[in-house]
Amino acid sequence: TQLLEQSPQFLSIQEGENLTVYCNSSSVFSSLQWYRQEPGEGPVLLVTVVTGGEVKKLKRLTFQFGDARKDSSLHITAAQPGDTGLYLCAGAYSNYQLIWGAGTKLIIKP
Amino acid sequence: NAGVTQTPKFRVLKTGQSMTLLCAQDMNHEYMYWYRQDPGMGLRLIHYSVGEGTTAKGEVPDGYNVSRLKKQNFLLGLESAAPSQTSVYFCASSYSTRVRQPQHFGDGTRLSIL
Numbered sequence: 001t002q003l004l005e006q007s008p009q010f011l012s013i014q015e016g017e018n019l020t021v022y023c024n025s026s027s028v029f030s031s032l033q034w035y036r037q038e039p040g041e042g043p044v045l046l047v048t049v050v051t052g053g054e055v056k057k058l059k060r061l062t063f064q065f066g067d068a069r070k071d072s073s074l075h076i077t078a079a080q081p082g083d084t085g086l087y088l089c090a091g092a093y094s095n096y097q098l099i100w101g102a103g104t105k106l107i108i109k110p
Numbered sequence: 111n112a113g114v115t116q117t118p119k120f121r122v123l124k125t126g127q128s129m130t131l132l133c134a135q136d137m138n139h140e141y142m143y144w145y146r147q148d149p150g151m152g153l154r155l156i157h158y159s160v161g162e163g164t165t166a167k168g169e170v171p172d173g174y175n176v177s178r179l180k181k182q183n184f185l186l187g188l189e190s191a192a193p194s195q196t197s198v199y200f201c202a203s204s205y206s207t208r209v210r211q212p213q214h215f216g217d218g219t220r221l222s223i224l
Binding site (some may be wrong): 009031039040042043044045049088090096097098100101102103 | 136155158218
């Protein structure tokens with residue numbers, strides 16, 4: 001059974017602080033996606049990383065794919081209340097299926 | 111832009127009842143998926159479809175059936191609802207076979223089985 005573990009499960013910080021969320025597996029993935037989900041809505045794709053060691057930036061969010069393509073991290077600089085949400089990582093191991101992490105619930109307090 | 115629309119948004123059933131969840135997408139996507147989301151477990155794939163008239167089992171298919179009679183619609187059926195099927199159900203669609211393509215999600219159906 002393939003697993004994708006996210007940590008921490010819950011994080012509550014003050015506006016302006018930095019944070020990092022991790023997504024780890026013992027399996028190799030062909031690509032990995034990060035989604036953000038807000039209450040009462042479905043997940044929305046933030047980024048897809050494909051190449052080992054790849055780094056992508058989306059404004060204050062920095063995503064990195066591990067060299068061995070088994071892990072990934074999401075770093076947020078100077079967090080804002082608008083960053084509040086559930087962050088999900090999903091790894092691709094076949095043409096049609098993703099393996100999903102359980103998510104990190106992030107709360108940014110003003 | 112409707113995207114992916116799920117109906118109903120909420121439903122309460124009694125054990126043993128049956129129901130059908132409807133998913134409709136207007137993006138002309140070939141691929142459609144049904145997931146369930148439970149606290150602490152992430153999204154789990156129930157069934158998926160790679161085109162009109164074709165369906166396949168995902169990770170947790172037992173107790174569910176699906177049909178894809180039209181390209182834009184993907185139906186999820188519960189034949190005899192059980193309390194273990196209480197969950198939030200999400201439908202998603204994507205354009206390509208390549209999983210690196212984004213999946214577009216509906217807003218979910220909250221289903222409670224008493």
